[in-house]
Amino acid sequence: MIYERQVGVPKFECAEYAPKSKDYVVLIPIINEGDRIHQELKRAQEGHVSDYADIVICDGGSSDGCTAEDKLKSLDVNTLLVKQDTGKQGAQLRMGMWWALERGYKGIITIDGNNKDSIEDVPKFIDKLKEGYDLIQGSRFIKGGKAINTPFIRLISVKAIHAPIISLTAHQRFTDTTNAYRAYSDRYLKDDRVQPLRDIFMSYELLAYLSVRATQIGMKACEIPVTRAYPKEGKTPTKISFFKGNSELMKILLRNARGAYNPQ
Numbered sequence: 001m002i003y004e005r006q007v008g009v010p011k012f013e014c015a016e017y018a019p020k021s022k023d024y025v026v027l028i029p030i031i032n033e034g035d036r037i038h039q040e041l042k043r044a045q046e047g048h049v050s051d052y053a054d055i056v057i058c059d060g061g062s063s064d065g066c067t068a069e070d071k072l073k074s075l076d077v078n079t080l081l082v083k084q085d086t087g088k089q090g091a092q093l094r095m096g097m098w099w100a101l102e103r104g105y106k107g108i109i110t111i112d113g114n115n116k117d118s119i120e121d122v123p124k125f126i127d128k129l130k131e132g133y134d135l136i137q138g139s140r141f142i143k144g145g146k147a148i149n150t151p152f153i154r155l156i157s158v159k160a161i162h163a164p165i166i167s168l169t170a171h172q173r174f175t176d177t178t179n180a181y182r183a184y185s186d187r188y189l190k191d192d193r194v195q196p197l198r199d200i201f202m203s204y205e206l207l208a209y210l211s212v213r214a215t216q217i218g219m220k221a222c223e224i225p226v227t228r229a230y231p232k233e234g235k236t237p238t239k240i241s242f243f244k245g246n247s248e249l250m251k252i253l254l255r256n257a258r259g260a261y262n263p264q
Helices: 035-046 069-074 089-103 119-130 152-170 186-190 205-216 244-257
Strands: 012-016 024-030 054-059 079-083 107-110 135-139 146-148 182-185 221-225 227-229
Touching: 012 089, 024 035, 024 089, 024 119, 035 054, 035 119, 054 089, 079 089, 089 107, 089 186, 089 205, 107 119, 107 186, 119 135, 119 182, 119 221, 135 205, 152 205, 152 244, 182 186, 182 205, 186 205, 205 244
Parallel strands: 024 054, 024 107, 054 079, 135 221, 146 227
Antiparallel strands: 012 079, 107 182, 135 182
16 A cells, blocks of 8 residues: 655555554664564564564665565564655654554554664563653663673764763753664654654654653653664674764754754
8 A cells, every 4th residue: 555645754655464453563664674674573573572562664665675575474574664755764764653653553662673672672662651651762771781792983972972962952861862772652752742743854863853852841751771782793784874974963963952853
């Protein structure tokens, strides 16, 4: 099924393999993740994640065969959404969030699709959503969390720059703010003071914005421990280039601190 472009939501194709079966959904944005996404989904299968939440792939237009229907079905994927429009991660997440809210989920968990994160921890996010939290940030840096083979420059950037700026903007301390492994309540995403479904969120703006908006408007936020493991050898799995990508992230952080993404 094709969903035409609308305000704040890109045009996308939806392949629904199974009906809604849970109150919560895991959205996994990917593009050409190859076997990494399959390995992640295998871990989710071994951890019985689909017993707690529906698993949905938010594809940015992969051409490497990683979204083959038979493979995804065999790995308990509920639905595949394929963006057919402009934008990067932010557009993929807006596509997924709109679809998930329309389908009636009570909470949304997001996680990268490059097999770095402990997808087995999804039930812990759901527990916090059930406790009434609106934003739950996964952190490898708090007690119980594990940061494995984190590149030194990435470690310094998060701890010395990204996390302090986000914490100051949110008026609450967060430790792992570049981590897309987090959860949002439907109450948070539907609030008129938030409005995440806007076309200004094309790349990484949406993650930065949603990291701070909950506490700014008096909603409950917390961190829970997770594991993020980088490979010991080879290329670091990331879509952020060292110079251009990090420069753009800094611009987004500063705009976010000024309230540039708040609804007008």
